[in-house]
Every structure is written in structure tokens, then in C-alpha cells.
Amino acid sequence: MRPTAKFSLSFGLVTIPVAAYNATDPSAAVSFVRIHTADGGRVRNQPVCSLEGTEVSPDEIGRGYRTDDDAVVPLTDDDLDALPLPTAKTLTILAFVAGGDIDPLQMGKGYYLGVDGPAAAKPYALLRDAMERHQRVGLGKIALHGRETLAMIRPVGDVLVMQVLLWPHQIRPMTGVLPEGEVKVAANEVRAAETLMDSFGELSEDDVHDHYREALEEIVAAKLAHREPAFEAGEERPAGQVRDLMAALQDSVRAAQRARGETEGPQDADGTAGSGNGARPAGRTATKTASRKSTATRKTAERQPAERTAAGTAKGGAAKGGAAKKTATARRTGTKGTGTKATGGGKGAEESAGAARRTAGAKQTTGRGRKAG
Numbered sequence: 453m454r455p456t457a458k459f460s461l462s463f464g465l466v467t468i469p470v471a472a473y474n475a476t477d478p479s480a481a482v483s484f485v486r487i488h489t490a491d492g493g494r495v496r497n498q499p500v501c502s503l504e505g506t507e508v509s510p511d512e513i514g515r516g517y518r519t520d521d522d523a524v525v526p527l528t529d530d531d532l533d534a535l536p537l538p539t540a541k542t543l544t545i546l547a548f549v550a551g552g553d554i555d556p557l558q559m560g561k562g563y564y565l566g567v568d569g570p571a572a573a574k575p576y577a578l579l580r581d582a583m584e585r586h587q588r589v590g591l592g593k594i595a596l597h598g599r600e601t602l603a604m605i606r607p608v609g610d611v612l613v614m615q616v617l618l619w620p621h622q623i624r625p626m627t628g629v630l631p632e633g634e635v636k637v638a639a640n641e642v643r644a645a646e647t648l649m650d651s652f653g654e655l656s657e658d659d660v661h662d663h664y665r666e667a668l669e670e671i672v673a674a675k676l677a678h679r680e681p682a683f684e685a686g687e688e689r690p691a692g693q694v695r696d697l698m699a700a701l702q703d704s705v706r707a708a709q710r711a712r713g714e715t716e717g718p719q720d721a722d723g724t725a726g727s728g729n730g731a732r733p734a735g736r737t738a739t740k741t742a743s744r745k746s747t748a749t750r751k752t753a754e755r756q757p758a759e760r761t762a763a764g765t766a767k768g769g770a771a772k773g774g775a776a777k778k779t780a781t782a783r784r785t786g787t788k789g790t791g792t793k794a795t796g797g798g799k800g801a802e803e804s805a806g807a808a809r810r811t812a813g814a815k816q817t818t819g820r821g822r823k824a825g
Contacts, residue, residue, distance in 0.1 A: 457596060458568055461579070461605070461612075463545040468567070468575045472596075472614060475562035482665050515598065532598050539600050543614070545590040554589070554604060557623050560616035565605070580607045591617075644701040651708040 455471035462468070486495040499508045515532075516524040538544065567576045583589065583606065590605040594614075602617035667683065674681040 455566070456563070459594065460542045461545070461565065462542050463579065463590065466575050466579070467542075468579065469569050469572045470565045470576070470612075471568045472563040472565055475564050475613065482662075482668060535595070537595055537600060539593045540595045543592045543594040543603055543605075545592040545605065547591050548583070548586070548588040549591060550587065551589045551606060554617070555623070558602070558617040558620075560601075560618055562616070563614045565612040565614050576612065579605075580610070580612050583607050641698060641701070644698060644705075648701050648704050648708070651705050653708075653712065 453473050455473050457472045459470065459472070460467050461470045487493060488495055499510075499513060500506065501508050515527045517527055518524050533540070567573050579590075592603055592605065593600055594603045595601075596616070602619060604615040604617055606613055606615065667681075670683065671681050
């Protein structure tokens with residue numbers, strides 16, 4: 453790999469000679485050529501002089517700066533090298549900041565920075581390890597390809613990478629981009645969106661694979677072989693306007709769970725699906741809940757007659773106890789006018805007591821007979 457530029461990387465009084473290598477491969481991207489649709493001939497971009505109307509060879513092409521009044525001033529490599537810029541041959545780091553402070557909109561082309569000579573190896577490793585440990589990236593300026601630009605230096609593994617940054621004035625304002633009027637989003641919708649985000653999981657190798665390029669190569673091969681292209685049937689995604697945002701979020705969560713082979717978990721209080729990690733389906737959970745409720749209702753119903761019976765027995769026992777107290781009182785006081793009834797009650801009580809004594813005696817006799825046998 454050939455370097456595209458050589459310069460020095462400087463921070464403080466430490467200077468590191470480096471060589472910049474293209475970190476990206478433009479040829480790997482899908483590209484097309486222009487053709488004449490009538491006969492398929494190539495339509496080429498040929499450099500033609502606007503004054504002579506003739507084609508110009510590459511070694512005759514130079515640089516020119518166009519002024520505001522549309523005049524063109526020729527500039528040579530010597531003119532550019534004579535610019536009084538310290539960034540022409542040196543990238544001086546001006547500050548070390550957190551990587552998250554850099555606006556991703558400013559990110560441009562990336563370059564690998566390699567050491568340019570054995571003496572640069574130690575300061576190169578020192579800067580790389582210090583930034584890695586301190587979790588900082590370096591910001592500076594460098595003149596590349598005839599223009600000065602911002603640059604960010606960051607460690608990536610064992611290599612320092614230079615990322616070209618756009619100037620702040622090159623970022624367009626957001627005027628006219630935001631939706632008109634205030635848009636209100638409910639809290640349960642935000643929670644449903646967060647649940648959907650959590651269900652996506654990690655990126656796989658297949659996710660970062662260029663399927664478009666493979667499909668395009670299959671179409672080209674099919675045309676050359678005079679056959680129909682062979683594509684695998686993919687899952688069709690629903691299209692059209694979303695009318696029920698909450699339902700769409702819930703369906704998306706369930707689809708993501710099915711794609712990972714997980715069972716659908718029960719719904720949360722806000723209506724979103726649960727995590728689904730080994731959870732039972734919501735229908736089975738609802739059935740078990742209903743079964744537990746019906747069992748509890750049946751047990752309650754069975755318990756109520758028993759409670760009523762116990763209450764009746766207690767009342768009956770209390771009534772009998774009251775009657776026994778009244779009989780004993782009448783027997784003690786010998787109330788006039790009720791003597792016959794009291795005597796009758798006494799005789800009945802004595803007969804009952806005698807019967808009880810005879811029964812107990814019989815039981816004792818039976819017990820002695822059993823022991824003797």
C-alpha cells in the first residue's frame with residue numbers, strides 16, 4: 453500500500469514523522485459507467501479545452517483558482533508549497549477532547565497513519581497508548597491536496613487513524629428540516645419504543661454484509677448467461693402509513709422475538725411485550741390466572757356453608773346452655789306454681805343421669821373382659 457502523503461505529527465515538543473495511507477477502498481463500492489442506450493457504447497469523460505475544443509492529456513492539466521468575477525488564476529505546486537502555513541508539512545495537535553464531542557456530521561475520509569522511519573516508532577506508540585488510556589482524541593489542522601482541513605487523530609487497535617473533519621461552516625443549518633408544530637409523544641409510546649430498541653440485539657456478520665453488490669453481480673451473471681436471476685425469497689416488509697403507532701411497536705417487538713427464536717413474553721402494564729427470554733406465551737399465563745381465580749372462588753363457596761353450619765351450631769349450643777341454666781335455676785328455687793313441671797324435669801334429669809352411669813359401667817366391664825381374654 454502506497455502512502456498518499458507524508459508529514460509530521462506534533463504534540464508539544466514531540467514530533468513524529470508519519471505517512472498517511474487511504475483507509476477506505478473506493479473501488480469496492482458499486483459503481484456504474486455511462487453508456488449510449490442506442491448501441492451500448494461507452495460515454496467517456498474526456499478533458500477538453502474550452503478555448504481550443506481539443507482533448508487535453510493528463511500531464512497538461514494543472515490547477516487554477518476561480519475568483520468571484522469568474523476569472524481563473526493559474527497556480528503551480530511551487531505556489532502552494534510557498535504558502536506560509538505551518539500545517540503544510542506538520543499536523544499540530546491543538547487539543548485533546550472526548551470522542552463524543554465530535555459531531556458525526558463533520559466526519560470525512562479516514563487515513564491510517566504509519567511511522568515514517570525507525571526513530572518515529574517510540575513516540576508513535578507513546579501517543580497511541582496515552583490517548584487510549586486517557587480516552588481522548590486529538591484535534592489539529594493539516595494541509596492535504598492543496599487545502600487546509602481539520603483533522604482528528606484517534607487510536608484504533610495498534611494504529612493511529614486520522615479522520616478528516618469538515619469545517620463548522622460547511623455544515624448546513626437545520627432550518628426547514630424539523631416538523632412543523634409541536635409533536636406530543638405519550639410516555640407509554642416511548643417505553644414501547646425502548647422495548648423495541650432492546651429487542652434488536654447485536655449486529656451480526658450478515659447485517660454488515662453488502663447484499664446489494666451480490667444481487668447486482670447475480671443480475672449481471674444472469675444477463676451474460678441469458679437466464680433469469682436466482683434470488684432467495686426474502687420476507688416482505690409491510691408498507692404504507694402507520695395508523696396505530698402503539699400496535700405497530702408491539703407487532704415489531706413480537707416479530708423481533710420470533711426472528712431470534714424466542715417465545716413471546718407477557719405484556720407489560722403499558723401494553724408492550726415483555727423481554728421474552730424464555731417466558732411463556734401470554735395466552736397460557738392468562739389461562740393459568742383464570743384457573744387460579746376460579747379455584748379460589750370455588751374454595752370460598754365451599755367454605756361459606758361450613759361457616760354458616762358452625763355459626764348455627766354455636767347458636768344452638770348457646771340456646772341449649774340457656775335452657776339448662778333455666779332448668780337448674782328452677783330446680784334450686786322451687787318456684788311456686790311450677791313445682792310439678794320442676795319435679796318432672798328433676799325426675800327426667802335423674803333418669804338421664806342414671807342411664808349415663810349404667811352406660812359407663814357397661815363400657816368398663818367390656819374393657820375388663822377384653823383384657824382378660
